Amino acid sequence: MLTSFWHWYVVIITVVTILGCFWLLQWTKGVSNRDESEDGAGTTGHVWDEDLVELNNPLPRWWLQLFYITIAFAFIYLILFGGLGNIPGVLNWSQEGQYEAEMQSALEAQEEIFARYREMDNATLIADADANATGQRLFANNCAMCHGSDGRGARGFPNLTDDDWLYGRSYDMVMQAINNGRQGAMPVMVGGLDDAAISDLVVYVQSMSGQKADAAMAARGKKSFDMLCVACHGVDGSGNQALGSPRLNDDIWLYGGEPETIRTTLVEGRNGMMPAFEDVLSEDHRRLIAAYVLSLSE
Numbered sequence: 001m002l003t004s005f006w007h008w009y010v011v012i013i014t015v016v017t018i019l020g021c022f023w024l025l026q027w028t029k030g031v032s033n034r035d036e037s038e039d040g041a042g043t044t045g046h047v048w049d050e051d052l053v054e055l056n057n058p059l060p061r062w063w064l065q066l067f068y069i070t071i072a073f074a075f076i077y078l079i080l081f082g083g084l085g086n087i088p089g090v091l092n093w094s095q096e097g098q099y100e101a102e103m104q105s106a107l108e109a110q111e112e113i114f115a116r117y118r119e120m121d122n123a124t125l126i127a128d129a130d131a132n133a134t135g136q137r138l139f140a141n142n143c144a145m146c147h148g149s150d151g152r153g154a155r156g157f158p159n160l161t162d163d164d165w166l167y168g169r170s171y172d173m174v175m176q177a178i179n180n181g182r183q184g185a186m187p188v189m190v191g192g193l194d195d196a197a198i199s200d201l202v203v204y205v206q207s208m209s210g211q212k213a214d215a216a217m218a219a220r221g222k223k224s225f226d227m228l229c230v231a232c233h234g235v236d237g238s239g240n241q242a243l244g245s246p247r248l249n250d251d252i253w254l255y256g257g258e259p260e261t262i263r264t265t266l267v268e269g270r271n272g273m274m275p276a277f278e279d280v281l282s283e284d285h286r287r288l289i290a291a292y293v294l295s296l297s298e
Contacts, residue, residue, distance in 0.1 A: 007085030014084055018074050025067050028059055114284040122171045125291040126298075135292025138285050142277065143293075151296045156255055156272065161296045164252040166244045169297065174290045181276035184244050188269040189228040197224055202262045208237040208249045209257060 002010065046054040082089035117131050125131050140149060146157045153159040158166065167173050167182070190198050197220070204221025207213035226235070233239055237248035246254060255261055255270065277286060 002086050010083075010085040011087070014078070018071060021067070022071055025064055025071075029064060117288060118284060122291070125287065126171075126294050128291075131288055132292050132295050135288035135290075135295075138281070138289050139292050142281065143289065146274075151293065158254060159252070160293050162252060163297055164247065164250065166239075166241065166246055168241045169294070171290060171294060174293055175286065177274060178281075178286050178290055179276060179278040182244065182272070182274040184270070184272040186232075186265065186270040188267065190224075190266045193224060197221075198263060198266060201225060201228075201266060202259050205237075205248055205262050206257065206259065209251050209253075211257065 044054045044056045078084055078089070080089045080091050081093045088094070113134070117125060117128075117134070120128060120131070139147075139151070143151075147153050147160055148157075151160040163169070165173075166184070167177060190201065193201070200217045200221035201224045202221070203213045203217040204219075204225050207218040232243055232245040233248050234245075239245045239247040251257070253261075254272075255265060281289070
């Protein structure tokens, strides 16, 4: 719904434009009513090379009639469908109404398909090939831009095809993530460490994942880890799914396991956000996406 100002702005601009076109056609038609006996009639008065003149002939009548038809069409359209600000047409059509009608028609057409999936329990839904095919299409439309078309993720976006889950692999946890989204944050915890101590901590984190690391630096870094990191990542780096804290004792990295990347994580922290889909997708759609995601890691 337009405000009063914009309502009248649209009405005036639309009507004046159409009437202006009509006046222009009338004026153009009047060009042919001049007296041909007058000197210079039918020309613009411009002459080049003594005898080359620029003519001012009227448009052909059939061409003018086409313009009149378009003006009539414009008025008929405005009467039937609206278009003058907030004034509705006699058909009471609106693009919002058409969208809602088409969406309702689509939902009715899909009901038979989703009714079948609705009757399945979670385990059956995950194993059903048709359900996975439908879930894959929903995943492609809503999730692939972050997690990739194959679900393998990207730097900063979790891989959904492995067995490394930040919050757990259960169906309920996946549905919770889809419904409510996730907000993952790692605060900067190394503000009290100097550069050498941060380097030692980086080496220790590398050593936890099986990477080659300097033993002396790792030993010094463990002291900082035990003081700053165990509350979330655990004593042995196994993580904490209740908090969404990742494991550090495997070779799976969300942002990368290079020394420079680990240092950036320690010094700058990390913030990750997955949007909530509860108000975007229906429950049927969300269940199928969850089932498809879980099928990827089986």
